[in-house]
Amino acid sequence: MDKRIIGLISIIITFFLIVTVTTQIDNNSSASIDYFEGxxxxxxxxxxxxxxxxxxxxxxxxxxxxxxxxxxxxxxxxxxxxxxxxxxxxxxxxxxxxxxxxxxxxxxxxxxxxxxxxxxxxxxxxxxSANIPCIDISTASGSMSHIYENKENKEEGMIKVLSETGDLLRYDNFSALHGRGNTSWESDKKGFELRFDNPVDMLGMKPANRFILLSNYYDSTYLRNKIGMDLGTSLLMGSTPQSQFVDLYINGNYAGLYQIMERIGLESNQTDVKSDYLLEIDYLERTVDKNYILLENKQPIVIKEWNNTLSDKELKQIESKISNSHQGAYGFNLFILVY
Structure with a gap:
């Protein structure tokens, strides 16, 4: 066979092989693209x-x-x-x-x-959703990976707060968004703390530098914390934090129904606690390197914050108050008659 014919046949075969491989690559590239993400x-x-x-x-x-x-x-x-x-x-x-x-x-x-x-x-x-405001957060990096690596990691960014009718209530920079919670931080739906350089008004709450975004992950009703806080407000308990349900979006992704609330603390521009310390019920394994009181039932009460160093006498007074309250709540029998 003429060498020119053999050469021509080789070129044609090579061309079809290239076209076939290119088509397969294009098809595989299309198959690997998730068009829903775009x-x-x-x-x-x-x-x-x-x-x-x-x-x-x-x-x-x-x-x-x-x-x-x-x-x-x-x-x-x-x-x-x-x-x-x-x-x-x-x-x-x-x-x-x-x-x-x-x-x-x-x-x-x-x-x-x-x-x-x-x-x-x-x-x-x-x-x-219906009849609920929304918060739209954009982190500076456009990602939440850094925050998810460690709840102490922070990102700054922008926040938009829109009413249930679409009115722009706030469009502002925030100085830090970071994780919060102990057990809840290990859940799929995580809680966050939002910080501002200056006090801001958030959905009618008292102006503050810091707000909590509560996920309520372990409450399928989403109501326990809200009912408790609203009840405290109705009973005129002045230290009760105010809160509001919101739809939370982070970098364009729906994060879920959250409860934004005032952060309880002894610092200025936060919930007004009229004592020198804050107490928190916690697990014993989490009390390492913390000041805490151990009740008779082995329940640790952690002293989270105080304005001044507490003396042993003051610690004993706190322990006595908590123990008396605990005994008062559980020290009687309750009979329920079922008809």
């Missing part, structure tokens, strides 16, 4: 704009979109350039379109390229 929805305009991403739940292999109470005009944003549009509930959506959804129903969402080839498909379920 899909987000914008609500509001100007400084009020809030960008929200989908949340993937492995348990039911579905994506969720959690919208704040005020959400109405919801704009579609598609980050991946090779995705031309998607279909959802029988409607075609492109970049910038207004998103219309029947809340609470699971529907299939399908991503397409410009030629109509399916890139990815999956379930999307949309939920929306």
């Amino acid at each position: 899909l987000h929805f914008s609500i509001g305009k100007g400084v009020n704009t809030q960008d929200i991403y989908c949340y993937y739940a492995e348990a039911d292999d579905s994506n969720y979109l959690f919208l704040p109470a005020y959400a109405s005009d919801i704009q579609v944003n598609i980050s991946h350039l090779d995705c031309a549009y998607f279909t959802y509930q029988g409607t075609v959506y492109q970049q910038g379109d207004l998103f219309i959804d029947k809340r609470g129903k699971t529907n299939e969402l399908i991503f397409y390229d410009k030629d109509g080839t399916i890139l990815q498909q999956g379930n999307l379920k949309v939920y929306q």
Whole structure:
């Protein structure tokens, strides 16, 4: 066979091999892209704009979109350039379109390229809160990895507080966001402390430099702490911290229903504690290197903060008060008659 013909055949075979390999690489690249991660929805305009991403739940292999109470005009944003549009509930959506959804129903969402080839498909379920404000936090790094590594790690950033009707109540810098909690810090839904350089008014609470974002992870009702605090306020207990339920978003991701509250402390601009010390019930294994009182039932009471160093006599007085209160609460029999 002529060498030129053999050479031509070799070139053609090489060309088809290159095309085949390139196509496989392109297909594998598309398969490795999660187009749901590049899909987000914008609500509001100007400084009020809030960008929200989908949340993937492995348990039911579905994506969720959690919208704040005020959400109405919801704009579609598609980050991946090779995705031309998607279909959802029988409607075609492109970049910038207004998103219309029947809340609470699971529907299939399908991503397409410009030629109509399916890139990815999956379930999307949309939920929306009602009658509750929201807090939108953006960390300087755009990530929470540093904070999740250690609850003492801090990030600064920006905060937007929006009412249930979408009014911008606060748009400000915060000096630090860090983790808080003992057992709760080990949970999937973590609590945080928010710090400002100067006292700020937060949802009608007394101006303060520090606020707690309570996750209430171990209370499926989310009500125990709130009812306890509201009851304390009703009973005119002046040291009761004020609080408010909020939807919390961090870097565009829905973090869940939180309870933002005043931080109990002896510093200025915080809850007014009319004593020289704060006490906390804790576990014995956590009392290492801490000042604490051990009750007769072996329950440790940790002395967390005090204005001045407490003498042995003062420690004994505190122990006596706590022991008397404990005995008063558990020192009688309660008979319940069931008819």
